[in-house]
Amino acid sequence: MVEATPPESLSGVDPAAETPEAADADGAPVGKPVDTLQRARDRALVERAVGGDLEAFNELVLIYQDYLFALVVRVVHDRDSAADAVQEALFSCYRNLDRFRGDSFRSWLTRIALNAATDVLRYRKRRPADPYPEWEDDSWQPPAGEEASPERRTMRRQTARVLTEALAEITSDQRTAIVMYDVEGFDYQEIADITGVSLGTVKSRIHRGRLALRELLSDDMELLRE
Amino acid sequence: MPNNHSLSAEHRRHDRLLVARFAVGDAGFGQDHEASELVRRCNECAALAAEISAISRSVGKLPAAPRPRDFRLTAEQAAQLRGSRLDRWLRTITGSGWATVRPVAAVALSIGMVMSVVGVLPILGAAVPAPASTFDQLPVAGAPSPEQTSDSRNGQSGPVASPGDAQMGVEGVTSPEPPADINLNEAYVRPTPAVEPQPGESNDLPKALPGTGSSLRDWLLLSGVAVTTLALGVLALLYTARRRYNDPLLR
Numbered sequence: 001m002v003e004a005t006p007p008e009s010l011s012g013v014d015p016a017a018e019t020p021e022a023a024d025a026d027g028a029p030v031g032k033p034v035d036t037l038q039r040a041r042d043r044a045l046v047e048r049a050v051g052g053d054l055e056a057f058n059e060l061v062l063i064y065q066d067y068l069f070a071l072v073v074r075v076v077h078d079r080d081s082a083a084d085a086v087q088e089a090l091f092s093c094y095r096n097l098d099r100f101r102g103d104s105f106r107s108w109l110t111r112i113a114l115n116a117a118t119d120v121l122r123y124r125k126r127r128p129a130d131p132y133p134e135w136e137d138d139s140w141q142p143p144a145g146e147e148a149s150p151e152r153r154t155m156r157r158q159t160a161r162v163l164t165e166a167l168a169e170i171t172s173d174q175r176t177a178i179v180m181y182d183v184e185g186f187d188y189q190e191i192a193d194i195t196g197v198s199l200g201t202v203k204s205r206i207h208r209g210r211l212a213l214r215e216l217l218s219d220d221m222e223l224l225r226e
Numbered sequence: 227m228p229n230n231h232s233l234s235a236e237h238r239r240h241d242r243l244l245v246a247r248f249a250v251g252d253a254g255f256g257q258d259h260e261a262s263e264l265v266r267r268c269n270e271c272a273a274l275a276a277e278i279s280a281i282s283r284s285v286g287k288l289p290a291a292p293r294p295r296d297f298r299l300t301a302e303q304a305a306q307l308r309g310s311r312l313d314r315w316l317r318t319i320t321g322s323g324w325a326t327v328r329p330v331a332a333v334a335l336s337i338g339m340v341m342s343v344v345g346v347l348p349i350l351g352a353a354v355p356a357p358a359s360t361f362d363q364l365p366v367a368g369a370p371s372p373e374q375t376s377d378s379r380n381g382q383s384g385p386v387a388s389p390g391d392a393q394m395g396v397e398g399v400t401s402p403e404p405p406a407d408i409n410l411n412e413a414y415v416r417p418t419p420a421v422e423p424q425p426g427e428s429n430d431l432p433k434a435l436p437g438t439g440s441s442l443r444d445w446l447l448l449s450g451v452a453v454t455t456l457a458l459g460v461l462a463l464l465y466t467a468r469r470r471y472n473d474p475l476l477r
Contacts, residue, residue, distance in 0.1 A: 016233070022437075025444055044475070053302060054299060054304045054310075057299065058298040058299060061297050061298045061299070062298065065293060065296070065297045065298075066290065066292075066293055068297075069291065069292075069293035069297075070290035070291055070293075071293075073291045074288075079291065079294060080294075082291075083293070083294050083295060086293070086297055089475060090297050090299070091299075091303075091307055092473050092475040094299060094304065094308075095307050095317065095473065096306050096321075096473055097307075098314075098318065099318070099321045099322070099323075099476070101322070101323075110331065110384070112475045112476065115474070115475045115476075115477060116475055119474070119475075145267065160289060161282060162289055163281075163284055163285060163286070163288060167285070167438055170272070178285060182282055182285040182286045183285060183286060183288055203247075203252065207243055207246045207247050207252070208243065209247075210246055210250075210278050210281055210282060211242060211243065211246050213281050213285075214274070214277050214278060214281055217277075217281065221277055221280070224277075224280045224283075224284045224448075225280055225283060
């Protein structure tokens, strides 16, 4: 497999910066102009890809593949299944690129990826032999800065571990909503549009999910206060 | 730190969901005051709000898992995914842009079937309006009232066999000089031609007049069959395309 090398003009664009909560390098909130620019960029790439330009589609893949994998792996809680789901989502996206009619390519792609993730969860539910495989992979651990002490690094790893395990315990609907809101920075309406439920349902899932997380993390709250 | 499993009786009555919403600034207009009162007065509610806030922050800081491989498509994968021109067209007609075609085809199928059935039934020929003078207008002394003759005119027991017969009956009744001993019920349903054909003329009466029942029935039948066939073809094509090319991930 060829190692991904994002083009210079695109590699610096973080898809998460589209969200209202995102901030630029100076910490200033990123507003609508960036969002509009990114959507225009995506539409231009989609048009080229629909015309048969594979490089244009692969540019879109380079922009969104990290984001997609990070989202899906939190929903399905398994790296291999997540990788397969992302690949399936991108295949489906390419096959049906001419059916993209929406305003935001990112939302459309997210919806396809979440559907693929949901299929993984359904498949796992039908065959519950190994519903949530343990992850021993060190790549899951948070990146530690050079200055971080070993104690601090250990604490961060422990925090990420307990949080991830707690997230795996709540319902998949709550988990998806929380990850999309807290991790990926979608707003309520975007989540409602992507997941096809009402705004109230999204809010309810997020708040009830947090309450469920609090119950699950009751013995580890000290870690989270750090 | 409060123990979650030994909540005070008072705290159990508090709306924890409201506190959870308040903790992230999402209590909503009109409920902010109630939530802030709960947090201010109840230590456990205050702890709950702080912990929900911490959880939300911590989840947001979770590190992204690095992807295990590059997901870019190769040229071979792309060619396989795109398929032939026919594949692409069939995939297109399963899309939302063609969503209205299926109900339209279903309606066309219904209309076509109705047209075909109406074209086959003999009611159209029998329903051709009679000329102005009818049996009811005959000034025959002692003739039965229309109500008395209605049973035979409705075709319940009378031998109205074909539109041609009906035409002949109308002509017989409208003859200017009906026979004096005519049985009116019989005359209505089994008339005789009032005018004898002249020598050299054919006594074959036309089965139907041009532009009336028969030609309309033929037109309805043919159009109905054509519309039905076309609609069935479109529905079959859409069904096949949907079965083969519908992508479940686009649900």
